Amino acid sequence: MRILATASCLALISATAHADPLPSWRDSDAKTSIIDFVESVTDPASDSFVPAPDRIATFDNDGTLWTEQPVYFQGLYALDVLKEKAAEDPSILSSDLLRSAAEGDVEAVMAAGVEGLLEVINISHADTTVEAFQSDAYDWLTTETHPATGLPYAEMVYQPMLELLAYLRDEGFTTYIVSGGGIDFIRAFADEAYGIPPWQVVGTEGNTRYEVVDGVPQLSKDGGVTFIDDKEGKPVGIIRHIGQRPIFSAGNSDGDFAMLEYTTAGEGARFGMLVHHTDGAREFAYDRDSDIGQLVRGLDEGPERGWTIVDMAQDWDRVFPSDGRAER
Numbered sequence: 001m002r003i004l005a006t007a008s009c010l011a012l013i014s015a016t017a018h019a020d021p022l023p024s025w026r027d028s029d030a031k032t033s034i035i036d037f038v039e040s041v042t043d044p045a046s047d048s049f050v051p052a053p054d055r056i057a058t059f060d061n062d063g064t065l066w067t068e069q070p071v072y073f074q075g076l077y078a079l080d081v082l083k084e085k086a087a088e089d090p091s092i093l094s095s096d097l098l099r100s101a102a103e104g105d106v107e108a109v110m111a112a113g114v115e116g117l118l119e120v121i122n123i124s125h126a127d128t129t130v131e132a133f134q135s136d137a138y139d140w141l142t143t144e145t146h147p148a149t150g151l152p153y154a155e156m157v158y159q160p161m162l163e164l165l166a167y168l169r170d171e172g173f174t175t176y177i178v179s180g181g182g183i184d185f186i187r188a189f190a191d192e193a194y195g196i197p198p199w200q201v202v203g204t205e206g207n208t209r210y211e212v213v214d215g216v217p218q219l220s221k222d223g224g225v226t227f228i229d230d231k232e233g234k235p236v237g238i239i240r241h242i243g244q245r246p247i248f249s250a251g252n253s254d255g256d257f258a259m260l261e262y263t264t265a266g267e268g269a270r271f272g273m274l275v276h277h278t279d280g281a282r283e284f285a286y287d288r289d290s291d292i293g294q295l296v297r298g299l300d301e302g303p304e305r306g307w308t309i310v311d312m313a314q315d316w317d318r319v320f321p322s323d324g325r326a327e328r
Helices: 004-016 029-042 073-088 096-102 106-111 113-124 130-143 159-170 183-187 190-194 233-241 254-264 297-301
Strands: 056-059 174-182 201-213 216-227 248-251 271-276 308-311
Touching (some): 029 271, 056 159, 073 096, 073 106, 096 106, 096 113, 113 216, 130 183, 130 216, 159 248, 174 233, 183 190, 183 201, 201 233, 233 254, 248 254, 254 271, 254 297
Parallel strands (some): 056 174, 056 248, 174 201, 248 271, 271 308
Antiparallel strands (some): 201 216
């Protein structure tokens, strides 16, 4: 498996990092604050020095490392899978919501909120092995295209964030994804897209069962959710999977507030960052009134807490590895 665009970008970033670690970031306060922080915690002579094992950085995924509009990509994937399953067995459509979802009614699913999305995922993500699910998700992400940009979903990662991940790792940080998205879904692409291996992915977890079928041990997904890694669940997921408080956390919505709050409440040098979606020409502009990625408390309280608010339109010279898209 290979995500060509992002894999080649990661290699290019690594080769050019010595010149400018963040070449797609404009020379602004946001870029300066990141570099100043990294230099301070990696300089042994600095009072803010942090040993490499403690340089833990956590990143939300949807809206922070890649696009999340008009619907979380995992939700769109779930709708496609549900439609395929319903064609074979219509009896799985046991509610009005599921019937609407199978017809591609995204608005109906969004109106049902998180519970509605989980109902769709509960059916679409069940009765498959973990390996088969990840393989199918990877194929979907690399072949299906986004309705607004025409890019494969896997290529809608943010070039400036790829550079930031590479920069941190070059400076001795260990980078983790801490996402409300499904852990198996993210693990299907995170290593190739971001250089983050499966064991450094924290996400929402579903029921998983071990069994031996025809002499072959396997793990099967049974649907349902056992842990939601969102909002106050993110610090819980961090301590369960990572075991220590990060010193750097990045998100884009109030769903990430608790993670940034937990990170920056620790002793010593700390960094909290929020990506503010202000670029309706190259990506999407949204914050307070959005059904996806709502950002209210972070905008109101982030600056006074010392968090860096990244203005996508002002602080990023590029958005996607493909040099962005033309204005709509």
